[in-house]
Amino acid sequence: MKDLWLYNSLSGRKELFKPVREGKVSIYTCGLTVQDYTHIGHARMDIIWDVFKNILRRLGYEVYHVQNFTDINEKIAEKALELKEDPLAYAQRYIDAYFSDIEGLEVKGADVYCKASDNIEAIQDVITKLIDKGHAYASQGNVYFRVESDPHYGSLSGRKTEEMQSGARIAVQDNKENPADFALWTVAQPGEPIWDSPWGPGTPGWHIECTAMSCKYLGDLYDLHGGGLDILFPHHENELAQGRCACSSDYVNYWIHHGMINLPDGEKMSKSLDNFFRVKDLLEQVPGYVLRFFVLSAHYRSPIVFTKEVVEQSQASLARLVNTHRRLRGVDSAKKNGDDVEELLNQSNQQFWQDLLDDFNTAGAIGRIFELSRKLNALLDQNKIDFVGAQKAITRLADWFDILGLKSAFVVQDEEETLPAELAELIEKRNQARKNRDWATADSLRDQLEEAGIILKDTAQGVTWQRKK
Template identity: 40%
Template sequence: MGLKIYNTLSGKLEEFVPINPPEVKIYTCGVTVYDDSHVGHGRSLIVFDVFRRYLMHLGYKVKFVRNFTDVDDKIINRAKSECTDFMTIANRYIASYYRDMEAIGVKPADVEPRVTEHIKEIIELISKLIEKGYAYESGGDVYFSVSAFPEYGKLSKRNPEELEAGARVEPSEKKRNPLDFALWKSAKAGEPAWDSPWGPGRPGWHTECVAMIFKHLGETIDIHAGGLDLVFPHHENEIAQAEACTGKPFARYWMHNGLVTVGGQKMSKSLGNYITLREVYSKYHPDVLRLLVLFTHYRSPLDFSWEKMEETKKAYERLRDAVLDLELLKNFPTVEASGAPHPLFEKVKEAEEKFFEELSEDFNTPASLAQIFNLVSELNKIKKSAFERKAITTQELSAYQYAVDSILKHVKGIFGILEDIKPECQKVQKVETEQEKPFVDERLISLLVDVRDRARKIKQYELADYIREELKKLNVILEDTPAGTKWKVQR
């Protein structure tokens, strides 16, 4: 089954053919570390975390690089406002970033370079561009000459002449052309600076990623990814520098995820309408956010709201309960059944086939998730029937087990969801959040449930009710069923 992805560069859906299979080199633009990460960052991180997992599932050997911009105007301004140095700010929010990524299940990249560790490579890149006639020094600054690169605008499909008509030049800038962009910025008083052939200064934003890609992945990579808001000018400027320097294609495929909006407006720190990842996972299981992201096609806009989080939470609980209730059904009286295998076996095979078909058609996660939730509906039918009969057939139980194994294999391995459920015993490892800290272990809960069951048997209902209510205060919800009492933590 071939994988097709939408290539922003061509504007078409294309068959994915790596440069050197089975190796796949991917670079994703990371965060500028001057504040906590928000849901807009989280969407891109989750999308390409899952895409990377899928490539690995298909047998590719993925080298995945995601950077940190750890010197920037915003970082410097934050440091000034706190009367500290820029590296203190950068280190603080890199630590915050790692905390958030671990919480939402995003795997670390294979290489996570920092701009300040690549000043040498950035200076070498700029020097080559000057030597080749694509860049020029002006009063300690260095600019890329857009007019020297005829293909400028090919990624964003923008005409340089139209762009130039609308461009503005600040009085402090020394450009020859309004579209020219900074590769090196001369030092200002009180700001971090490094020595260079053009005097002390620091890199321009658009140059940093190119230098890091060249060092860690080479001159041509398979996939360059990032948010839609980076297409212009950031990624357009990356292409111009890289291809001017090498004369080779920079990236074979460009993938861009849609923006996260709030009430139709882009979520951003400058607008003040952002919600941090920490706030989200302090209120919801991190899997709920992953589901919310994956329920929308990666190229479409995603309008975030707490109402949508509540809706997604219900879907998540249906999925989780369908998996965990396998253990409950194993305790039901079983009835031997003869005849053909349960039809769910065939439905699982069909769902698996469609699951991969959808993922391979421009990474259509909502359509592939629909196959998973179709299986959840089938499991709920078996569960409902078993509760009505207070028994389950051996065919039903084996089919339920087969479907659960399939669901866990795919949602855990590819989507990174339900990773706290162990397939061998279906027991849950509790996920700690800001609001919910571990309060008791599972053995203690099981003991209290057993004491309550004994109290009910000898008609000490007051004690039984007391245990139920006290556990509820600790977010442990009890449910009495024909097969005994089951419990779960209410998120």
């Protein structure tokens, strides 16, 4: 298999990917806390991991992906209490909405979706193991992780326990040994679901859920753990500490964190700030593949600024690539003796994969697509691509778009390829007028077509058309 280099947040550098089990890749990603609809910031993770898995499968790996839903949470309980609903039923409503959203984004999804509420036994088993090993303790109906028992605590975030103890982030509680200790099990708050436990009735903490479920479904050591930079601390730091102490010394080999989608003023998009754009609303305005293209046009570790204008730019950029595909499809089957494009396509494919193998650099890969598109358009303008060459280029572009999950942009094109008979007749009349050098009639017909939403482009190979965006 080709070498794949990944940026590991744990080491702070790119590392050569080596799976735990040869030929197989195990992945756990932290999914939604289902208190509201999915927003575009959440969708970034779904989109990038959909593509990452496509890349891994193309490399020959068998991929197994687990993603959780946090359906036990104080905010969920508070909102459900306000609406006089069962909190788990309230959460399920947004889980169902999530699946509708990712379908619209053409995300294939995980192999396993697991809810915290369905895995209480596994969670309690890990807590018991941590207590037995001296890494956790019960106090007044709560159970806390003993941070000082893990000498490697802080290795992911770079934070030191001493700094956390003296900082204002952590409130001192009488029932804790150390203010830095965090909850594994808590006495339930009003409205929260309650389960019996050896430490009294209560509910699990946030961090323990992911450790327990990842170990349950993927084993004590697995390959890749994904999530946003915003939860690297405390969530992933605490999750790693629990996994290191309860499951295995390494727990996860590679921590992959994606950047945030921000607003123009630099503020992070989040539910807590009520400044987010819901996926379901965006899908009413643009196709899902446009949102995919918007997300993939930036490196996954980089922040993205979200505005409707940027999305419109993404749609226009994608339309340029689709138009190249349309022009290639328009090359006459009788056309022969064009330039050999084989070397150009092979070189472009090599560069495309160099980017993908360098820390899943989809932004660089998309740049390669535009480079090839410009070169192909130049050859088309000079009438230097024959039918065989055009078909080879179409196959290469389709392959790349399949990897990126953008192939439906071509499908939409196919659906739009057939013009109404009256518009096709106008194009034919204009072609005839141009042959007769009747420029006034040709211009008039062009204007009529543009009013009907059809843009014409005269090339050396003839006339091509596209729908006005």
